Amino acid sequence: MDVFNSILPIFVLVVVGNVIRRTGIVPMEDWKGVDLICFWLFFPAILCFTLATVELKTLPIGSLSITVLAVTAIMWTILFALKPVLQSRNGMTNAEFTSVFQAGSRFHGFIALAIVLKLYGETGAAYVAIIMAVLVPPINVVNIVVLAAFGKGQTPSFSNIARVVIRNPIIWGAMTGLTINFSGLGLWEPAETTLDLLGSAALGAGLLSIGAGLRIKAALKPSLLVWTGVIARLVMTPFLVVILAWATGLQGEAFEAAMICAAVPTAMNGYVLARTMGGDAELYAATATVQTVLSFGSIPLVIWLARHLQWLG
Numbered sequence: 001m002d003v004f005n006s007i008l009p010i011f012v013l014v015v016v017g018n019v020i021r022r023t024g025i026v027p028m029e030d031w032k033g034v035d036l037i038c039f040w041l042f043f044p045a046i047l048c049f050t051l052a053t054v055e056l057k058t059l060p061i062g063s064l065s066i067t068v069l070a071v072t073a074i075m076w077t078i079l080f081a082l083k084p085v086l087q088s089r090n091g092m093t094n095a096e097f098t099s100v101f102q103a104g105s106r107f108h109g110f111i112a113l114a115i116v117l118k119l120y121g122e123t124g125a126a127y128v129a130i131i132m133a134v135l136v137p138p139i140n141v142v143n144i145v146v147l148a149a150f151g152k153g154q155t156p157s158f159s160n161i162a163r164v165v166i167r168n169p170i171i172w173g174a175m176t177g178l179t180i181n182f183s184g185l186g187l188w189e190p191a192e193t194t195l196d197l198l199g200s201a202a203l204g205a206g207l208l209s210i211g212a213g214l215r216i217k218a219a220l221k222p223s224l225l226v227w228t229g230v231i232a233r234l235v236m237t238p239f240l241v242v243i244l245a246w247a248t249g250l251q252g253e254a255f256e257a258a259m260i261c262a263a264v265p266t267a268m269n270g271y272v273l274a275r276t277m278g279g280d281a282e283l284y285a286a287t288a289t290v291q292t293v294l295s296f297g298s299i300p301l302v303i304w305l306a307r308h309l310q311w312l313g
Helices: 002-023 028-053 061-090 094-105 109-150 158-166 169-183 189-213 224-248 252-263 269-276 281-312
Strands: none
Touching: 002 109, 002 189, 002 281, 028 109, 028 169, 028 189, 061 094, 061 109, 061 224, 061 252, 094 109, 094 224, 094 269, 094 281, 109 158, 109 169, 109 189, 109 252, 109 269, 109 281, 189 281, 224 252, 224 281, 252 281, 269 281
């Protein structure tokens, strides 16, 4: 109950964002500006601040990185293995596969960061920042390649894919924070205060924007493909983290942070990629919505399981 009460405000903000969007208080076209400022400014700021100020020497960066990379690679393999099965039994198109793949392999850093900050403070946020620094580049590259190979849009060149990854502000925020930390110079006090203020704005604005992006109508009658993405993201990924964490010796708050990142729904930016690169955007929106709604109940369960497993250990 304590865990549920702690993370309830996070989901309340998601619901409030959806209500604001549906009532038209903030026009739909204006939410794009909120998304952009969160993506390009607020979220990189909180990652930079967290990684620049945390004591990295005490964190199990190696086992954490190996665990999340291995889980992601295994999930990609499982999703590709499911492709011929879903095509033969459900008539899944290539465009639909790209959305199933994206929905099963992406994760929403905003939600994960908000939860760990509430439960574990700055150290927990550092774990999520490390996970994002490790996973964001390969996840973006692989998903873009899958969309290029199976979507109905134009195939991007290697230089275009590299440009998308290199220009990602999340990567720059994380790398800048790590560079400042490893240099030992520390943050200039006014810069630290500025980043802290921007990071504080990130969580509220980001969660409201997530709610605004939910598409309830598209998710009222979830198909088998929607449920495939839901199970892959909310069930299989946390299960894989448990197995790989046992193999790598990942424990403590680092393990719980990895479980939370595994349990959060897919990232909404996959919808934009699906729409622009020939994927099935409506399927992605429906899957992301169902994942988000169900995660209200599944995330507390995953956190309880993570703590219970550590108690058994």
